[in-house]
Amino acid sequence: MNLESKLRKLVKIENVTFELKDNIVFINGTVKDYNEWIEIGLNIGSLKEVEGVVNNVIWNKNQNSLDKKRNDQRLKIYNSQKNKNAGNYDIIIIGAGVIGCFIARELSKYRNSILVLEKGSDVCLGASRANNGMIHPGISPSFDTLKRKLNIRGNTLYDKICSELDVPFKRVGSLILITSKTFEKYKKKMPGFLYRFVLKKIIPILAKRKGRKNGVKDIEIIKGDKIFELEPWATKEALLALYIPSTGILDPYELTIALSENALENGVNIQLKTEVVGFNKEREKITGVVTSKGTFNCKLVINAAGVFSDEIADLAGSKEFTIHPRKGVEILFNKNVKPGVNHCTAELIIPTPKTSKGGGVNPAIHGNIIWGPTAIEIPSKTDKTVTREEINLMLERYSSVLNKDFPKEKMIRYFAGVRAPTFTEDFIIRPAKWVENLIHVAGIQSPGLASAPAIAEYVLELVQNKGFCKLKNSNFKSKRKGIPTVADMNLDELQKRIEENSSWGNIICTCEMISEAEIVEAINRGAQSIDAIKRRTRAGMGSCQLSYCRLKIANILSRELKIPLNQIIKESSDSTLYDGIVRGEKL
C-alpha cells in the first residue's frame, strides 16, 4: 500500500483533509479540541514513510487571529529591518540552546565566519536549561531512529567534551527498576504463573537484549539486596533492576554556557536579544536573515530554534513539520538529603509509551536530587507554569520509584521546561526540502542533551556536503576554563586567591558558598541579570532560593554594570527586581 492510501485510511475524521508533498503530510480542517489535534498528528507521524507532519488543523477558534497578530508584528519589524545590513557571515545558526551552541563550537573548528542569533537575553533559556541533565545511555529509543544512533554516539563523546570545557560530568549509571507496576497492564490478561514468569524472566532479558541491539554495551541484571545496596532509596517493590553504568549527569546550562564561551573564543559571534522575523531570498535561496537588529547576510542557515523551529522553517519557506510543545515539570531537593540518590533511577513500564515518557529520579551533578520531568502536551510554547496540583501529583507519582521514607519536605524548588517534539517523534536533522541553503535541526527532544555532541558532528557533515567547513581552523582552542569555585578549593589555594584579590574571601551566597569574586567573574563573562549569574555560579541555588542573597547580588551587579539598583533585572529586560521606584519619588 502506498503512503497516499495509508493516509486516506487513517484520516477519517470529518472536516480534516490532507495533502502529501515529498513525504511531508499537510493536514487541514478543524477538530473539536487539542487532544484530537495531537492525536491526529501523532497517528500520521507514526507512519514509517512520513518525514514530517505539518498540522494546520484548527482546534481553537482564536488560533487564526493569534497567528495573524504574531505574523503582523513580525512583518512590521521585517519591513523596517530588511534593508539594513547588520553584517555578513558564511553560516548563521538560529538558536543558542545546547544544540545551537554545540553546532557553533563544532563549526568553529573550521575557517568560516559564524553567527549565532538568539532572541533571549542569554544562551540556554529554552528546553536546554530546564531538563534533568541526564546523559542517557541509549537504551530507550527504537532501533531505526536517528535518536537512537545519535544518542549512542553522543553518550560516548561526553568525557572528552566535558574535560575540554571544564564542565563537571559524572557517569553515575542508571537503574531501571522492574516492579509490580512494570507489566501491570497485562496482569489480568494472562494466568498468574505466566504473568510472573514473563515479569521476572522474560522482560529483563528482552529489555537487556533491546539495549544491546541498540548499541549499549554494558547492561547488567541485578536482583534482590544488591538493588538496595546500589540505591538505598529504591522502592521496596523493586524485584529486579537493569543496571547501565554508562549513564551520566551534568548541569545542562553549565555545558551550554561553556560551549558558548568556547565558541566565542574561537571566533563565533553570538547576538543575544535578536529575534529572527524573516528571510531575504533569491528564488529558493536565502541571502539574509532579517532580525529585530537588522539583516545579517549569509550563505547557509541552520535552524536550531527549538520550540520555534517550525516557525523559522515557515518564515524561510520550508515548513516541513509542526512542533507540539510538551511540558516537563521538575522538582529539586536540598543537598542535605542523606543518603543521596546514587543513580538515575526509573521504573520500567511496558509497553513503552510512544512519546517521551518523562524522567525518573536522578542525582544532580552538584549534589541535589531531581525528580522528573513529567510529560504533558500543552498548546503554548512558552507556558512554563507549574501548578499546585502538578506538584502534588508528582510527589505522589514519583514516590512509586522511591522508598516511602524519602524526605519530600526537603523540596527546594520546582520548575518547568517545554520540549520541542515533532509528530514523527524523531529528530529532524536534514537539509530543508524546499530551500537550498537551510538545514533543519528540529524535534530535538529527549534524549537531545545526550545526543547533542553527535548532533553537532552530524550537522557538520551536512554543512560540509553543502560545500562549507572544508578548511581546518589551525587556531582552534579546544579548552575552556570554568569559573573557579570556593566550594571546590582547598584552603591553601583559597588563601592564595584571597591574597591576590580579597573578594574571594567575601561569601555572598551562604547556602552554596559562592564568593563575590565568582559573581564578578560571571559578570565579566557576560552575565547581566540575577538568573544569568545563578546559572554561571550557582549563587541562589540553595535552600533559601535567593531570599538571603538576592539583594547582595543585585548590589554587585549594580556596581559592576554601573546601573542603579532599582534597574537590576531578574532575567530579561522588563523583569526589574524592584519596579524601579526610589523612595521619595512620586508614585
Place this chain on the structure above:
Amino acid sequence: MKDVVVIGGGPSGVACALTLYEKDFDVGIIEINEELGGLLDQCIHDGFGTKLFNEGLSGPEFVSRFIEKLEKSTVEIMLNSFVKSVNVSGSVKEIICITPNGVKKVKTKSIVYAIGCRERNEYEIFIGGSRPSGVLTAGAVQRLVNLYGILPGKNVIIVGGGDVGMIVARHLFFEGVDNILMVYPEEFFTGLPRNVQQCVLDFDIKYQPQTIVKNVIGNKRIEAVELVKVDKFWNPINGTEKVVKCDSLILSVGLIPYSDKLEEIGAEIDDCTNGPVVNEYYETTVKGIFSIGNLIQIFDYVDDAVETAFIAANGVEHYLKNKTHKKDDFIKLKLGENVNCLTPQRINKITDEISVFFRPGLTCKTPKISLVNKEGKVLKEFSKPFVRPSTLENLKIPLELIINEEEVSLNVRAKEK
C-alpha cells in the same frame, strides 16, 4: 585558644558574647556581614525591648545597647567572616572562616551558634504559576526599603497575617505605597493584637482572611495573582478563584532555623522546631556546642530570644568550669496534646528552674496546661488567660518537680465545658 566563640552577631549573639565577657571569659564573635546587629539593623519600627528594658526601642537602638559595650570590651569581633566548617575533636573545636583577609582558623573550647533563621520562600508554600521577578520575602523588602531607599513596587500583595507581614504593610504605606492587600489562610490575623490595630486597622489597609495565592501570573515582572479561598484545613475551595492585579508579591510566611550547619557537625535536629535538640542550657547534643535565639525556635519577641542568650552564657560557664553533667542522664520533655513544638527537648538536671518555650496547637481562653509524667500522672497545672498557635508561650518549671521522672509531656487542653 579562646574560651568561647559566638557565631552570629545578631541580637542573641551580641547579648551572649557580652554576658560571657562580663563573666571574664576570653570571647570571640564571628559575623558574616560588615557590622554587628543582624536582622535588627533593618527593623526601624519600635517595640523592641519592652520586656528587657521596659521601654519600646527601635531595632538598631535595642541591639546597640549590647554592641556599644561589646565594642569597648576586649571581645575579638571578627566581621565579614563566613564559617566554612567546624571541626569538633573532643574538647577542642576548630572554626575555619573565610574572610577578605584570608582563611582564618580559630581554636576554642566552646561555641555558641546564634545564626538565626531564613525566610520561607514561594516554593515552600507551593505557590504555582510562573516564576517572574517581583516575588520577594518580607525581610528582604524591609532591608530594601530601610537600607537602600527603594520600594518593591506600587501595587503590592502581602501573603501572611503575622507580625512581620503587618509591619511591612504599614511601612510600605508610610513610604507611599497606597495599594496594599494582605491575604492569609487563617480566619484572623495571627500576629499580636497591637500590631493588628497599629499596622492594619489604623491605616485602613485591605485584608482578606482565609485566602491563599494559587498562581502567580506574568512572564517577566509579576502582573497579577490568582487568589483562592480556603477552608479550615487550608484546602482551596474550587470556584472561588479570583485574579487580582499587582506588581509585587511579598511573602511573610514563616521562618526556618539555619540548622544545616549544626547538622553537619552531628547535632541532632528536632523535626518540630527545625532547630537543634537542646538541653536547659541550650547545649546541643554535641558537647560544648550551644545554640540560641531564632536558631532553636522562632521567637515572637527579641527579648525572649535574648533571654536564651543569657541562659546559654550560664551554660557555657558551667561547661568551661568543668562542672560536667552526664550527657545521657536526662529527662525527656515531650510534646503532649496540642503542643506544636517546644524547647528544651531534654533536661540534664543542672538548673533549679527550667525555662520552657512552647507553641500551643490550639486557640482557646483559659486552657488547662499540664505537665504529665510517663505514667499519666499530672505533676503540675499552669494557667494562661489565652493561647493560640501564633503566640509562643513561656513556663518556668522547677527542677524538683520532675527530677525523678524519665520523661514528662506538656499538654494544652481546652477548658472543659
